[in-house]
Amino acid sequence: MSRDKKVEKKLKEELQGKKKRNNALLASPYIIWMAIFIIVPLFMIAYYGLTDKENGSFTLANIKLILDPVNLKALWLSIRLSVISTLICLLLAYPIAMILRSLNMKRSSFIVFIFILPMWMNFLLRTIAWQNILERNGILNTILSFLHLPTLNIINTSAAIILGMVYNYLPFMILPIYNVLIKIDNNVINAARDLGANGLQTLLKITLPLSLPGVISGITMVFVPSLTTFVISNILGGNKVVLIGNVIEQQFKVVNNRNAGAGLSLVLMVFVLASMALLSKYDKEAEGKSIW
Amino acid sequence: MVNAIKKFIQKFYLGIMLLFLYAPILILIVLSFNKSKSRSKWGGFTLDWYRSLFESSDLLTALYNTLLIALLSALGATLLGTMGAIAINRMRKSTRTIMMSITNIPMLNAEIVTAISLMLLFIAVREFIPNFQLGFLSVLVSHITFNIPYVILSVSPKLKQTDRSTYEAAMDLGASPIMAFFKVVLPDIMPGILSGFLLAFTMSLDDFVITHFTKGPGLDTLSTKIYAETRKGIQPEIYALSTILFGAVFLLLVLVNLRKDKNQADAKPRR
Numbered sequence: 001m002s003r004d005k006k007v008e009k010k011l012k013e014e015l016q017g018k019k020k021r022n023n024a025l026l027a028s029p030y031i032i033w034m035a036i037f038i039i040v041p042l043f044m045i046a047y048y049g050l051t052d053k054e055n056g057s058f059t060l061a062n063i064k065l066i067l068d069p070v071n072l073k074a075l076w077l078s079i080r081l082s083v084i085s086t087l088i089c090l091l092l093a094y095p096i097a098m099i100l101r102s103l104n105m106k107r108s109s110f111i112v113f114i115f116i117l118p119m120w121m122n123f124l125l126r127t128i129a130w131q132n133i134l135e136r137n138g139i140l141n142t143i144l145s146f147l148h149l150p151t152l153n154i155i156n157t158s159a160a161i162i163l164g165m166v167y168n169y170l171p172f173m174i175l176p177i178y179n180v181l182i183k184i185d186n187n188v189i190n191a192a193r194d195l196g197a198n199g200l201q202t203l204l205k206i207t208l209p210l211s212l213p214g215v216i217s218g219i220t221m222v223f224v225p226s227l228t229t230f231v232i233s234n235i236l237g238g239n240k241v242v243l244i245g246n247v248i249e250q251q252f253k254v255v256n257n258r259n260a261g262a263g264l265s266l267v268l269m270v271f272v273l274a275s276m277a278l279l280s281k282y283d284k285e286a287e288g289k290s291i292w
Numbered sequence: 293m294v295n296a297i298k299k300f301i302q303k304f305y306l307g308i309m310l311l312f313l314y315a316p317i318l319i320l321i322v323l324s325f326n327k328s329k330s331r332s333k334w335g336g337f338t339l340d341w342y343r344s345l346f347e348s349s350d351l352l353t354a355l356y357n358t359l360l361i362a363l364l365s366a367l368g369a370t371l372l373g374t375m376g377a378i379a380i381n382r383m384r385k386s387t388r389t390i391m392m393s394i395t396n397i398p399m400l401n402a403e404i405v406t407a408i409s410l411m412l413l414f415i416a417v418r419e420f421i422p423n424f425q426l427g428f429l430s431v432l433v434s435h436i437t438f439n440i441p442y443v444i445l446s447v448s449p450k451l452k453q454t455d456r457s458t459y460e461a462a463m464d465l466g467a468s469p470i471m472a473f474f475k476v477v478l479p480d481i482m483p484g485i486l487s488g489f490l491l492a493f494t495m496s497l498d499d500f501v502i503t504h505f506t507k508g509p510g511l512d513t514l515s516t517k518i519y520a521e522t523r524k525g526i527q528p529e530i531y532a533l534s535t536i537l538f539g540a541v542f543l544l545l546v547l548v549n550l551r552k553d554k555n556q557a558d559a560k561p562r563r
Binding site: 034100116 | 302305312314316331373379394397401402404406408409412415416436440469498518530534541542
């Protein structure tokens, strides 16, 4: 009897060991890839950011570059513009997601399709097309003057950049919110209405709290790319508006000072991580959240 | 009455928002038929740009590079990502959380930081292997890296939905683990794998920032070509090319959607 048990136990252990080995075999290419191309590169940034360009000795000078008034101004402007764009995106996207939910589409993949489709027209070209719309003699002003309305001059200003950010990243706010909203049970909302809550109360007390995970992931997906963009400010700002992304890009591509660029990237990374940590406090479903 | 007004306002708002999203695309399509080379003047209808597009060898090379990188990086990311997702799914919860956090880094981190970190890595590699140049390979590797999270996030939910006992049942019935995987698990998670692949392909195609930093001087994709031309003016052939690409994808996706609808309609009466 006990011998049988021993054999059984041994077999079980062998099977478990085999399973573990199988899993390790499956995981290893992925883990090796991530170690080389995600972890090591981050250390490379830290290495370049913390060493001197000339002799390679340790220095904090590259990090301190952020205190340079020009760079500090760029960082502050980036923060301001990206916060404004994120808020506008949220205000525009939430009603869209609510309306899409109320449409009761049988297959939600169609909605994803509509909002992903624009990505198949190159992102740079779409931003360039906004130049056409916003230019002094552009399409918008032609329409406005046709209607005898005052014309707008927002090309090469912060307003144009905010518009570009909202335009490019709005889908990334709509989709996560929509994905959370369609999962809310109609009965929960009806129950609130039955218990006497009006539309606004239901929205504030039921729908909004339940959709918070979607809102949080939407905010991160809009805020981070807006904070760090250099393309949108380059195309719609016409060199007149400098964001922190532009400063970093120029360090690499124009000034050719990798160490300075890496130092500033390090600061930017800390900013992104800090804002993410702040947001994740409100996000209970940290693991395996799906954005699409 | 109130309801009708509400419905109208809803539809109106949705319409305005779709116009906002699609207006620039419409403008680009119109520009591809514009006889005048200027972006702000309409000079009459022409198909010239579509004709000269096929004579412009550097544009076609850029298109070829873009599509090849998108295809290969999506394939690579799908393979690595699916394997990773299956392995992560089987791990203990604590290990799984760590793995998922690392997986999400390229997606959550700023694109420019990811791009720079990879560029610095390739520059360091160049110190050791003098023959290595930044170019096709470095761009491809970078694209695979930033595409993997999208595949994992598409496949993981499907894996959680699959019942582990079906896999075990297949093994009890004499299937080898590999056979059980291909016959039982893979069909279950296939939709996730496909949408991961499609997402990865789209992301790679639309990428500019990562390519901008990790490419060498010799290589051009459509994005980098367009960026180089933003100052001096875009050649109209690029509008034509983008219109063709956009139209092809639009048609393809509409067809897929229609077919899905038809399949669903066909499948229902049989049940």
